[in-house]
Amino acid sequence: MKKTTIGIIIVLIVVLIISANFTNILKKFYKTDYKEYIEKYAKEYNVDPLLIYSIIKAESNFKEGTVSNKGACGLMQLMDNTAKEVAENTIMEYESGTTLYNPEKNIKLGIIYFSDLMKIYKNKELALIAYNAGSGNVDKWIETGVLKADGSDIENIPYTETNTYVRKILRNYKIYKKLYNFP
Numbered sequence: 001m002k003k004t005t006i007g008i009i010i011v012l013i014v015v016l017i018i019s020a021n022f023t024n025i026l027k028k029f030y031k032t033d034y035k036e037y038i039e040k041y042a043k044e045y046n047v048d049p050l051l052i053y054s055i056i057k058a059e060s061n062f063k064e065g066t067v068s069n070k071g072a073c074g075l076m077q078l079m080d081n082t083a084k085e086v087a088e089n090t091i092m093e094y095e096s097g098t099t100l101y102n103p104e105k106n107i108k109l110g111i112i113y114f115s116d117l118m119k120i121y122k123n124k125e126l127a128l129i130a131y132n133a134g135s136g137n138v139d140k141w142i143e144t145g146v147l148k149a150d151g152s153d154i155e156n157i158p159y160t161e162t163n164t165y166v167r168k169i170l171r172n173y174k175i176y177k178k179l180y181n182f183p
Helices: 002-020 022-029 035-044 049-059 080-089 103-121 124-133 135-143 160-179
Strands: none
Touching (some): 022 160, 035 049, 035 103, 049 103, 049 124, 049 160, 080 103, 103 124, 124 135, 124 160
């Protein structure tokens, strides 16, 4: 009987310790790495930094050398052609094969690109859909009535991968806002 009681007490102590440190534990999974770049460029391009953390978490989980099976590279998983176009439009130096592996440049290009999508679509949901599936698809889906121009019907996203992606980022975003005390 004593062993059972001791076991229960140990389990309760562990549960209490974990509960007390739950926020700190969650912050290990919902990182704010590269804060200096994210905060700087998010402010400069008028994008919510917590949304950028959410995108990076979903795209690369903060692993800077990540390459997708479709060839998207770096923290924000940018395609070479997209990044090159963004760089040209901002008069930023760009080298295929190396620029996207530089954390600061990848984050800056990703934030500029996302900021441009926010200006076009006027809401984070459609901007996220375009970030993943491309503007051409989003425009077509709005035009044909598959999606609403206000982004209120993400459940209608035709691509399963994009549908899952957007939901994941929006979930991450809610968690980041709660963890880092943003309204």
